[in-house]
Amino acid sequence: TQLLEQSPQFLSIQEGENLTVYCNSSSVFSSLQWYRQEPGEGPVLLVTVVTGGEVKKLKRLTFQFGDARKDSSLHITAAQPGDTGLYLCAGHTGTASKLTFGTGTRLQVTL
Amino acid sequence: NAGVMQNPRHLVRRRGQEARLRCSPMKGHSHVYWYRQLPEEGLKFMVYLQKENIIDESGMPKERFSAEFPKEGPSILRIQQVVRGDSAAYFCASSLEWGVPMNTEAFFGQGTRLTVV
Numbered sequence: 532t533q534l535l536e537q538s539p540q541f542l543s544i545q546e547g548e549n550l551t552v553y554c555n556s557s558s559v560f561s562s563l564q565w566y567r568q569e570p571g572e573g574p575v576l577l578v579t580v581v582t583g584g585e586v587k588k589l590k591r592l593t594f595q596f597g598d599a600r601k602d603s604s605l606h607i608t609a610a611q612p613g614d615t616g617l618y619l620c621a622g623h624t625g626t627a628s629k630l631t632f633g634t635g636t637r638l639q640v641t642l
Numbered sequence: 643n644a645g646v647m648q649n650p651r652h653l654v655r656r657r658g659q660e661a662r663l664r665c666s667p668m669k670g671h672s673h674v675y676w677y678r679q680l681p682e683e684g685l686k687f688m689v690y691l692q693k694e695n696i697i698d699e700s701g702m703p704k705e706r707f708s709a710e711f712p713k714e715g716p717s718i719l720r721i722q723q724v725v726r727g728d729s730a731a732y733f734c735a736s737s738l739e740w741g742v743p744m745n746t747e748a749f750f751g752q753g754t755r756l757t758v759v
Contacts, residue, residue, distance in 0.1 A: 564747060
C-alpha cells in the first residue's frame with residue numbers, strides 16, 4: 532500500500548515557468564519532508580513541515596502542509612534548469628515509525 | 643561535520659556472492675534507515691534500526707537480506723547469494739531521535755550502487 536501519492540509523475544517545463552507538485556495521503560503525518568535527488572546522488576533534504584497549515588519558503592520554493600496534515604505541496608516560481616531533479620515527499624505517521632516516501636515527481640526544466 | 647557516509651559507492655558482485663554495504667550515520671544520530679531504489683523509481687523502505695535494535699524490518703525480503711547496527715561501528719546491510727534482481731542503488735539515512743518532529747529529519751548518504759553480474 533502506497534501511503535503517499537505524488538502528482539504529477541513527470542513534468543517538463545521551460546525556464547521561467549511556475550509549477551506545483553502535490554503530495555497526498557489518506558493518513559495523518561506527524562511531520563513531512565521534501566527532498567530533491569539528482570542522478571547518481573542521494574536525496575537532499577529541502578524542508579520539514581510539522582504544523583497543519585504551515586507554509587515555509589526557501590528562495591523560489593514554497594512548501595505548504597495541509598491543515599489536516601494529510602497533504603502537502605511544493606510550488607516553484609520562475610523555474611531554472613538547476614531545479615531539474617526528482618522531488619520526493621516523505622513523512623512519518625507517528626512516533627517510532629518508518630519514514631515513508633512518495634512516488635516522486637521528476638522535473639525537467641529546459642532553456 | 644561529516645554527513646552520512648556509505649561505502650563502497652559502487653560494488654560489483656557475481657551471482658551467488660555476498661554483498662556487504664556499510665553506513666556510518668551522522669555524528670550523534672542513533673537511528674538508521676536503509677532504502678532501495680531501482681532505476682527511474684522512488685525509494686522503497688527496507689529496514690529501520692536503532693543502536694543494537696531492529697525497529698521495523700517490514701520492507702526486508704524474507705530471505706538472504708539482513709541488517710545490523712551494532713553498538714560500535716557502522717550499520718551493515720548484508721545480502722547473501724546475490725541475484726541479478728538485487729542490482730539497485732541502496733541508500734542509508736540517519737536521524738537524531740524520536741519525539742521531537744524536527745529531530746526526525748533524515749539525512750541521506752550518497753548510496754551504494756550494487757551491480758550483480
